[in-house]
Amino acid sequence: MxxxxxxxxxxxxxxQPAGEGxxxxxxxxxxxxxxxxxxxxxxxxxxxxxxxxxxxxxxxxxxxxxxxxxxxxxxxxxxxxxxxxxxxxxxxxxxxxxxxxxxxxxxxxxxxxxxxxxxxxxxxxxxxxxxxxxxxxxxxxxxxxxxxxxxxxxxxxxxxxxxxxxxxxxxxxxxxxxxxxxxxxxxxxxxxxxxxxxxxxxxxxxxxxxxxxxxxxxxxxxxxxxxxxxxxxxxxxGYFIGSPGMNLIDVRADAGGVAFGDVHLALPDGLRERLAATNAGRLQVGIRPEFVQMWDAPFDGALPASVLDVEDLGTYRIVTLVLGGVSLKARLAEDRPVPAAHAWVGLPMQWLLLYVDDVLLEAVP
CATH class of the missing domain: 3.40.50.300 (P-loop containing nucleotide triphosphate hydrolases)
Incomplete structure (x- = not known):
């Protein structure tokens, strides 16, 4: 050993390699x-x-x-x-x-x-x-x-x-x-x-x-x-691991957080400070389909979304949503009801990750 x-x-x-490629x-x-x-x-x-x-x-x-x-x-x-x-x-x-x-x-x-x-x-x-x-x-x-x-x-x-x-x-x-x-x-x-x-x-x-x-x-x-x-x-x-892989959404810096379409996501103080101090390139937020919350009625912090497609895979369902003009996937247990056309979606902050030029941005300690 x-x-x-x-x-x-x-x-x-x-x-005779000429460069990184x-x-x-x-x-x-x-x-x-x-x-x-x-x-x-x-x-x-x-x-x-x-x-x-x-x-x-x-x-x-x-x-x-x-x-x-x-x-x-x-x-x-x-x-x-x-x-x-x-x-x-x-x-x-x-x-x-x-x-x-x-x-x-x-x-x-x-x-x-x-x-x-x-x-x-x-x-x-x-x-x-x-x-x-x-x-x-x-x-x-x-x-x-x-x-x-x-x-x-x-x-x-x-x-x-x-x-x-x-x-x-x-x-x-x-x-x-x-x-x-x-x-x-x-x-x-x-x-x-x-x-x-x-x-x-x-x-x-x-x-x-x-x-x-x-x-x-x-x-x-x-x-x-x-x-x-x-x-x-x-x-x-995030993309390679998981079934399906992580949702990755291009966002822009906004007051107090980031945004895409008409959706604003507030960031914790430490992460917001780190973002402000970063020479930001491409910004993306990522969240696993397993951590996307979805209901047929409003709940605290929920965002309105449209149901685009439902894929029944036996033990679970993959629901494709449109939120803020962006496609988003949620993975639900087989016994969870799926709204026919409209849903209310939650993106829990503890599972929402922020990436700058593909690399995870960590909060200020």
Whole structure:
């Protein structure tokens, strides 16, 4: 197990990058603590697989260092780094049995057969592969092959970290939840540093204790699933996480707060002071659809809105509203009545976030 630190790390696939646009990864400073379960979350092309391959040693960064427990590993091969990597498509030796696939890394280390058998059987039990040990790998299903691939990383007790690159992409949806839970169980049992790359927020939040959200070659926020949901520090995090994502509304500074259309939103003193002292660019307010209040009758602080559309998704409804000339979504429980044409809407201040040029503006302490 290892602490993994990125120091001034950047990478370009161009031999002579002419500017920021030529970089897949922009300068990063980041730490994954020893024994943690982490996710790298973001859309295709954001740089997450590039970053994972740099950590594993499959790719050499253009700038900066990767440090394991404070020591640079830039010049070390993946084998020398003691990294196990599980890829999107299972990597197994089809002509070997499951037992021999799991034993392969240990035999390469020269372990005696007694220790090999003990360790293989231990890992096979954890991954529910015990009944398949004598079976040829070519006869396995996709999820069984992926478990074998995971097992080859787990079977060694000297690995610094296990890296997962979209490991459940080829797995049938009804089996994904089983493997996600199995990975979590493995982490709890072995306390290995794990970094899991995915574009799926559900996979990230059910596996990881902390998630690094990537956008445009940068880590824009690192936090717990709850922190990312309740207090996204970048508009991309608000948009990318959630179903649907955060409502983001362009606003203008106004006396005592901000406004859009004919709607005025008062700001707390501390936030208003911070806004006044900021060289404001683009201003936006954000609020999760879950936190938008909606009723068919006026209530304290309510604003009149029109109901544009209702999408029934079984356990909840997504209501699209028009407020102050702006489209807004509310997420309601399935048993909540939805007004036919007009509604009264509340935007609770404790859940209303203010962004300047996409970055969360914090109140004066």
């Amino acid at each position: 290892a602490e993994i630190r990125l120091h001034q790390l950047a990478h370009s696939y161009s031999r 030529d970089y897949a990864l922009h300068q990063l400073e980041h730490v994954w603590e020893q024994g943690g379960a982490y996710a790298l979350l973001g859309p295709s092309g954001c740089g997450k697989s590039t970053l994972l391959n740099i950590i594993s040693g499959l790719l050499t960064p253009s700038h900066g260092q990767v440090l394991f427990d404070g020591k640079s590993v830039n010049d070390l091969s993946p084998q020398q780094r003691n990294i196990a990597q599980v890829f999107q498509f299972p990597v197994v030796y089809d002509t070997m049995t499951v037992f021999d696939n799991l034993a392969f890394p240990l035999r390469n280390q020269g372990l005696d057969e007694g220790r090999v058998r003990t360790r293989v059987e231990e890992i096979a039990e954890v991954l529910d592969l015990g009944a398949l040990l004598k079976k040829k790998a070519r006869n396995l299903s996709a999820d069984e092959k992926q478990k074998v691939s995971m097992g080859r990383g787990l079977v060694r007790d000297d690995v610094s970290a296990i890296l997962f690159d979209e490991p459940l992409t080829v797995i049938d949806p009804h089996l994904k939840w089983k493997l996600r839970r199995k990975l979590k169980q493995i982490h709890e049992q072995f306390n290995i540093t794990m970094i899991y790359v995915t574009h799926d927020q559900l996979e990230a939040s059910t596996f990881a204790d902390k998630i690094a959200v990537m956008h445009g070659g940068r880590i824009v926020q690192f936090g717990t699933p709850r922190e990312l949901f309740e207090r996204p520090r970048h508009t991309f995090v």
